Amino acid sequence: MEGQPVQPAPEETPRNTNPANVGLELFGYVGIEAVLDQMRIKTMKTGFEFNLMVVGQSGLGKSTMVNTLFKSKVSRKPTGPGYEEHIPKTVQLQSVTHIIEEKGVKMKLTVTDTPGFGDQINNENCWDPIIKYINEQYEKYLREEILISRKRKIPDTRVHSCVYFVPPTGHWLRPLDLEFMRRLSKIVNVVPVIAKADTLTLEERAEFKQRIQKDLKAHGISVYPQEDFDDNPDDRILNDKIRDKIPFAVVGADKEHQVNGKRVLGRKTKWGIIEVENPAHCEFPLLRDLLIRSHLQDLKDITHNVHYESYRVQRLNESNRLALSPVNGLLGKDEVESDL
């Protein structure tokens, strides 16, 4: 901070006298690894927060997908006959928050839906409300963080992951898809999925995926898991495998049916039952594993360490320039410089 030079501690108290940290052998058991259990107990006590956003045109099965992911009625969409889905004139954002618990682990799950996205005739700038919402969450967190007396645990409403539903055309990504993903992959983790994948055969699915991957690469869109954030070679190998399969072809279902004597979640059609959790039928298990079982913490970390930090940098630099602008009645930067 300008004008407040830090007085370093007197020369005799250097922070680190060893230029190279010495690695030492332990002669016996000390108990350092007990810190892992301590950490586990602490985090279970405080609970976790996860904020998910689903984006896509209406009718692609977003609500069903969320319900299938979390095996409960997260989004309550009435599905009875005679109900007409009201398509809003502009993109709206609706958030629902639930607390779910599994084996002692409590999670506060917030799902933000975006009805009206891509549904109008003229869809220009339909991503603006979404970008505004995401930035608002970052702004809220930033304001809490720079308070003098701040809370012990800052409530985290930042969007950790945005699942984008691509309609199963089988051809290429549409301009709307490209525009949206291009803009949003810069501020949030975007996970593209092919919705209603039961309309594509396996070969069509593979080709569609190839084309989408090529498209994404050609336009420089980096979706989750981003290549730049692989920490170590193990992560890279794991994430490369995932990147091969992006976007996942998913099918959502919240009804159970009887198959081979077991009750499974699936969609019943005249030509067979599509089992949602069968890896041979669709890639829903992969999506669920990615989002929840293996990479949830990673999604949160990247949101906090990368996206939030870049928002913060941008915001702080912006307000630096704002404070010196003539609009505020203070000396304009140009005026100041001309005096020199």
Next chain:
Amino acid sequence: MASSEVARQLQNDNCRPLSLSGHVGFDSLPDQLVNKSVNQGFCFNILCIGETGIGKSTLIDTLFNTSFDDRVSTHFQPNVRLRAQTYELQESNVRLKLTIVNTVGFGDQINKEDSYQPIVDYIDAQFEAYLQEELKIKRSLYNYHDTRIHVCLYFISPTGHSLKTLDLLTMKNLDSKVNIIPVIAKADTISKTELQKFKIKLMSELVSNGVQIYQFPTDDETISKINATMNGHLPFAVVGSMEEMKIGNKMVKARQYPWGIVQVENENHCDFVKLREMLICTNMEDLREQTHARHYELYRRCKLEEMGFRDTGPENKPVSLQETYEAKRHEFFGELQRKEEEMRQMFVQRVKEKEAILKEAERELQAKFEHLKRLHQEERMKLEEKRKLLEDDMIAFNKRKAATELLQAQAFASTPSVSLKKDKDRKNFM
């Protein structure tokens, strides 16, 4: 129960609990978090305060079962210094970056007034470094090497009576900045009954003087019972030793005396095992969290308030840190500019003065030159006149000379008598 507390708190935020109809899989979340932390490694920083020779280094060696730096300090330090050393330890898959800060020369001076100040300054400097990093625009907090002191082991001399004034003073100054765990060093010099009395006396002195030492947390039911009993055993009476002796059929760490062997890890002999249990196995994470959430936040709040930041502006409207920061920054720049202007004015002034002086000198010189020139001119004119006079004289003289010669010549040619008169006339006529 802790879990219902969380549920109640979350419910207050208008969230509905939802029941799951199958296994979703986010119960692996704590494991995901732990794995990430294991990859990053942990930091733990211990500060040891105690007189020279009280057994600080030996105790740390014994605690971590390894031998750190061997240097023995002299008693003749002019003032208290802090020496920090960082080591990387690994146990199974946990990597620990341990920093041990020793006070060198504590309690050795004749005048101990300033003994605690270097320690307080050091702790503040670590907080300051973290605060600076946090306030930077481009920051990297997730791989920042955290050097804030997580626990302070205060070594009390085993006098058997009470706390020394220096101890009280130091602890009073540190209790709001760091987690203090007092230990009685070299506990093998006190007998059991004396030890009990000593402990009671120490604790009552600490309480009556309002010194806040670290209390092991009792809010989590898995460890609350053991922590509560341990809280009753504070301060721990410890003995440190890295020498091994054969007792029965095991090699144990012990100190051998002619009258017996003191076993370090025997709970009947000393509280070393309790200290290790509490410090490392049970509460390391809590110590780190308290440092960050309580001591660091307090430091940050005080520091920012000192610099003039407020959460609410003069009309009690919330003012963001950013605005105040900008206002201050603008003020500072204004100040800077004013100073620059001043200096520039002064410079211009000086230049003018110098110029004036030089001009003055030039003028004087010019005047002198003119004067000299005039003098010279006058001299010249005078000389000219004189010359002219002289020349005139010369011409006149020459004329007269010529005339007289002519007359003389004529006089010789005519009569002498007549000539005399005529000469005279002629002379008069001439």
